[in-house]
Amino acid sequence: xxAAAAVPGNGNGNRGQTPISPWKLGSxxxxxxxxxxxxxxxxxxxxxxxxxxxxxxTRVDVAVHGDSQxxxxxxxxxxxxxxxxxxxxxHAWEPSELTALNESLARGEAATVSDELAAMLKDAQHIAAxxxxxxxxxxxxxxxLWGFHTDNFVPQRxxxxxxxxxxxxxxxxxxLVIDGNxxxxxxPAVQLDLGGYAKGYALDRAATILRENGxxxxxxxxGGNVMALGKKGDQPWxxxxxxxxxxxxxxxxxxxxxxxxxxSGDYQRYFELEGERYxxxxxxxxGQPARGTQSLTILITPREGAGPGAGTLSDAPSKPAYLVGExxxxxTRRFGIEHVxxxxxxxRVEVTRALRARLQFPAPLEVTVVD
Numbered sequence: 090x091x092a093a094a095a096v097p098g099n100g101n102g103n104r105g106q107t108p109i110s111p112w113k114l115g116s117x118x119x120x121x122x123x124x125x126x127x128x129x130x131x132x133x134x135x136x137x138x139x140x141x142x143x144x145x146x147t148r149v150d151v152a153v154h155g156d157s158q159x160x161x162x163x164x165x166x167x168x169x170x171x172x173x174x175x176x177x178x179x180h181a182w183e184p185s186e187l188t189a190l191n192e193s194l195a196r197g198e199a200a201t202v203s204d205e206l207a208a209m210l211k212d213a214q215h216i217a218a219x220x221x222x223x224x225x226x227x228x229x230x231x232x233x234l235w236g237f238h239t240d241n242f243v244p245q246r247x248x249x250x251x252x253x254x255x256x257x258x259x260x261x262x263x264x265l266v267i268d269g270n271x272x273x274x275x276x277p278a279v280q281l282d283l284g285g286y287a288k289g290y291a292l293d294r295a296a297t298i299l300r301e302n303g304x305x306x307x308x309x310x311x312g313g314n315v316m317a318l319g320k321k322g323d324q325p326w327x328x329x330x331x332x333x334x335x336x337x338x339x340x341x342x343x344x345x346x347x348x349x350x351x352x353s354g355d356y357q358r359y360f361e362l363e364g365e366r367y368x369x370x371x372x373x374x375x376g377q378p379a380r381g382t383q384s385l386t387i388l389i390t391p392r393e394g395a396g397p398g399a400g401t402l403s404d405a406p407s408k409p410a411y412l413v414g415e416x417x418x419x420x421t422r423r424f425g426i427e428h429v430x431x432x433x434x435x436x437r438v439e440v441t442r443a444l445r446a447r448l449q450f451p452a453p454l455e456v457t458v459v460d
Contacts, residue, residue, distance in 0.1 A: 135306075135322055140165035144172045145288055146240060147312030151295065154306040154321050164302035168295045168309070175291055179206065181229055181282035182238045190272060191229065191280050199266075199273035207270050210262075212397055213286050213405065217262035219423050220409030225373045227260040229280035235378075237358060237369040238282070244360035244367070252376045261373070289397075289404025292316040292349055296400065308344070314351045316400050317344040330448075331356070333383040333432050340430070340448040347391035351403035353411040354384035372412050381414025381434050387421065388428035388444060402426070418459055429459075 138161035140151045151168050153161035179187045186206055193200035202210075217224050232238050234247035234255065258278035266273045283290075288311045295309045296316055306319035308326045317326045325345050329338035333356045344350065355368035355378070368378045387407050389399040397405075402424065410420040410429070418441070421429050428444035439457045440448065450456070 137321065138162065138165070140169060142169050142172065144169070144176045145291065145311060146284075147288075149312065150308075150310045151299075152308040152310070153299070153304055154308075154319070155304070160303065164299050164304045164307075167302055168298050171294055171298055172291055172311075175287060175294070178203075179209075179283050179287060181280075181284065182233075187281055187283065194272075194274040194279050194281075195277055197274075197277050199271050201270050202272050204270065207267060207272065209283065209286070209290060210265060210272060210281075211267055212401065213283065214262045214265060214267070216286075216397070216405045216424075220406065220420060222261045222263065223373060223409035223412045223420075224285060224405050225261055226281055226283050226286060227262050227264060227276075227279040228255075228371065228373055229282035230255050230260070230278060231371055231373070231376055232282055232284075232369075233280075234376075235367070235369070235371065237371075242358075242360065244362045246362070246367075247376075256376050259373075285408050286401070286405045288312065288314045289349070289351060289401040292400025292403065293398035294400075296347075296398070313357070314349070314400070314404055315344065316349040316403070317346060319346050330386050330430060331384070334436070338451055339432070339438075339454075340450050342388070342444075342447045342449065344388075345390075347399055349389045349399040349403035350386060351389075351407050352384055352386040353382075353407040355379075355382070356384065370408065370411055379412045379414070382411050382417070383432040383434060383436070385411040385417060385432075386430040387426050388447075389426065390428070392425075 135154050135156050138153045138158055142149050149172060151165040153165055155161055178185055181187055186203060190200045190202055213226050234251055236242035236245065255278065258276065260276050260278040264274050264276035264279050266275065291311055292309055292314060296318055299307050299318060304318065306321065309316045313331065315328055320326065325343040327341055327343050328350065329341045331352065332339040333354050353370055355366060355370065358369035359366050370379050372379045385407055387403060389402045391399055406424040406426060410417040413420055417431050427441055429441045430444055431439045433439065437457065438454060439459055442458050442460055445458050
């Protein structure tokens with residue numbers, strides 16, 4: 090699926106829209122509606138110019154706060170062009186640099202990749218190692234077995250023999266050998282899919298491009314992965330955290346300059362079969378969809394020094410914390426993440442003390458605070 094070109098927005102709260110593909114089976118677009126409502130609340134100087142597109146298999150929105158529509162249009166268009174470039178370059182299932190690499194790895198051959206892809210793979214390797222390989226972009230084959238590699242997946246369980254064979258092969262990011270721009274694999278079962286990494290990386294690229302274009306105040310939303318630049322006038326940006334079982338916010342919070350929020354949940358891509366929900370978040374240890382958590386949200390504050398940006402860290406590290414269920418706090422600590430909200434499979438809500446201080450709940454709710 091390719092992204093459509095951006096169309097400029099046309100004023101305060103109005104949107105330039107590209108043709109939007111139908112929502113996936115089991116996806117819940119309430120977050121975007123909620124975000125739009127929050128952006129329209131409150132008073133601030135200037136206007137919010139929205140620019141939308143459909144890319145990375147989801148809907149994206151670049152909201153720029155300022156006085157000049159022309160400047161907002163130009164900056165947002167540059168961001169959406171970059172999203173389209175990333176989508177085309179690193180698509181795991183349509184011809185791209187990534188599929189070419191996967192073909193080489195399957196043949197047991199090394200391949201030369203771009204500087205950008207080599208850096209992304211090294212970064213993903215580090216995140217995977219920190220999370221005990223539970224964040225595992227090498228498991229593209231497992232995603233395909235479950236059918237989650239397409240937008241219109243069919244509700245069906247994978248073939249048990251094929252599933253067991255892949256589990257026995259146990260492909261992981263540790264199998265990759267990255268030497269400069271040369272990439273090879275010790276395991277021909279490695280099939281890379283950067284879907285759990287790309288949205289966060291794209292947030293960081295968007296922030297860089299907006300700043301280069303003179304934009305100091307913006308909110309970037311890629312299917313619920315959100316990053317803030319500056320403010321919305323004289324107040325911080327404010328966003329909602331989607332309730333995983335209801336078309337309403339579970340909580341809202343202010344988002345400050347350079348912060349990013351990401352959620353892993355079983356309500357975004359899933360199917361139901363014989364009364365059971367099968368979500369796209371697959372556990373590499375079992376080959377099955379994880380069961381212990383409905384949703385897990387992390388907030389990343391800006392960090393100094395080298396390493397992944399806040400956008401990247403709001404995406405990939407949420408996966409291992411989601412997959413380990415009740416041990417989520419141990420895994421978020423590994424990444425130095427102090428702002429976490431979890432909804433367990435039974436509906437219990439747990440939140441770290443640092444994030445609890447930032448949240449507002451629209452209705453009374455029993456919450457367990459965790460240090």
